[in-house]
Amino acid sequence: MPELPEVETVRRGLEPVMQGARFERVETRRHDLRWPLPGDFAARLEGQTVSGLGRRAKYLTVDLASGEVLLMHLGMSGSFRVSHEGYERRPGKYHHEQPQHLTHDHVVFHMSNGAHIAFNDPRRFGCMKLIPRGRLAEEPLLRALGPEPLGNTFDAAMLARACRAKKTSLKAALLDQRVVAGLGNIYVCEALYRARLSPKRRASTVASRAGAPNPRAVALVQAIRDVLNDAIRAGGSSLRDHRRTDGELGLFQHQFAVYDREGERCPRRRCHGTIRRIVQAGRSTFFCPVCQR
DNA sequence: CCGCGGGCCTGAGAGC
DNA sequence: TGCTCTCAGGCCCGCG
Numbered sequence: 001m002p003e004l005p006e007v008e009t010v011r012r013g014l015e016p017v018m019q020g021a022r023f024e025r026v027e028t029r030r031h032d033l034r035w036p037l038p039g040d041f042a043a044r045l046e047g048q049t050v051s052g053l054g055r056r057a058k059y060l061t062v063d064l065a066s067g068e069v070l071l072m073h074l075g076m077s078g079s080f081r082v083s084h085e086g087y088e089r090r091p092g093k094y095h096h097e098q099p100q101h102l103t104h105d106h107v108v109f110h111m112s113n114g115a116h117i118a119f120n121d122p123r124r125f126g127c128m129k130l131i132p133r134g135r136l137a138e139e140p141l142l143r144a145l146g147p148e149p150l151g152n153t154f155d156a157a158m159l160a161r162a163c164r165a166k167k168t169s170l171k172a173a174l175l176d177q178r179v180v181a182g183l184g185n186i187y188v189c190e191a192l193y194r195a196r197l198s199p200k201r202r203a204s205t206v207a208s209r210a211g212a213p214n215p216r217a218v219a220l221v222q223a224i225r226d227v228l229n230d231a232i233r234a235g236g237s238s239l240r241d242h243r244r245t246d247g248e249l250g251l252f253q254h255q256f257a258v259y260d261r262e263g264e265r266c267p268r269r270r271c272h273g274t275i276r277r278i279v280q281a282g283r284s285t286f287f288c289p290v291c292q293r
Numbered sequence: 294c295c296g297c298g299g300g301c302c303t304g305a306g307a308g309c
Numbered sequence: 310t311g312c313t314c315t316c317a318g319g320c321c322c323g324c325g
Binding site (some may be wrong): 002003006034058073074075076077123125126141175177184185186187236237239240241242259283284 | 316317318319321
Binding site (some may be wrong): 034075076077104121122123124125165166167168172240241281282 | 299304305
């Protein structure tokens with residue numbers, strides 16, 4: 001499910017209910033997420049106070065007063081739901097739902113301020129991990145991540161450098177979290193569309209030549225930033241699983257120009273192209289073959 | 294080192 | 310209604 005805008009939406013939803021609160025009780029209803037939760041997972045959290053919430057690429061970080069960090073990833077289908085009325089009486093995803101929506105609530109945080117925060121993840125590709133703050137830099141899951149696309153260090157020169165030696169397509173390069181961290185299939189397609197660049201183009205063609213800045217890299221960086229900011233403003237994209245922490249839908253799917261729009265007219269003014277779907281590196285790519293070159 | 298394909302899981306939707 | 314098949318916002322790992 002979630003790419004950077006969805007994870008950031010979740011972070012913003014969790015922050016007001018977690019920051020300053022204490023984990024009173026932690027329920028681990030299933031231990032077999034992407035990696036098994038450690039046996040002492042709940043015990044290490046209980047009693048801890050949350051000093052802040054952060055995000056690195058598609059990872060959420062919960063800073064604990066103890067100096068440990070709770071690192072969480074939503075995988076493909078993970079979501080968090082906050083309730084104040086008590087966990088068991090929390091409404092289901094759909095009105096007709098009986099308490100089976102509990103089936104995929106694998107971890108529940110009962111906070112000292114009365115908030116109940118349930119992590120739901122049908123496909124169990126998500127993960128949670130506790131790491132001492134001092135060892136965050138060497139954490140294997142974070143270690144190889146490239147720059148934050150909305151951060152100050154990410155610019156055309158950096159993107160150009162990261163793509164220089166790449167033999168793959170531009171699409172595959174942007175999905176590579178070492179090049180830039182936080183994009184997934186939707187936002188790569190949308191950013192390439194906005195930058196008018198073909199997903200099939202070799203990644204190395206956005207690299208600089210003879211030290212001169214490459215206008216393609218400049219456009220791409222701007223397109224990436226714009227699409228991510230627009231998506232965050234809309235609360236992310238809700239296709240299947242993504243919800244805001246209050247259960248409301250994200251709305252950015254209504255602004256897709258190409259993603260999941262195979263066969264439709266290209267929305268760009270005066271472009272008469274038709275959106276195509278191709279498969280690259282095993283994933284669907286949507287693009288306009290006329291205006292994306 | 295790099296790039297690719299498989300695999301991890303469940304559920305939704307299409308087609309028969 | 311029900312079965313089978315394909316596909317899905319991600320990412321680790323092993324192979325060549």
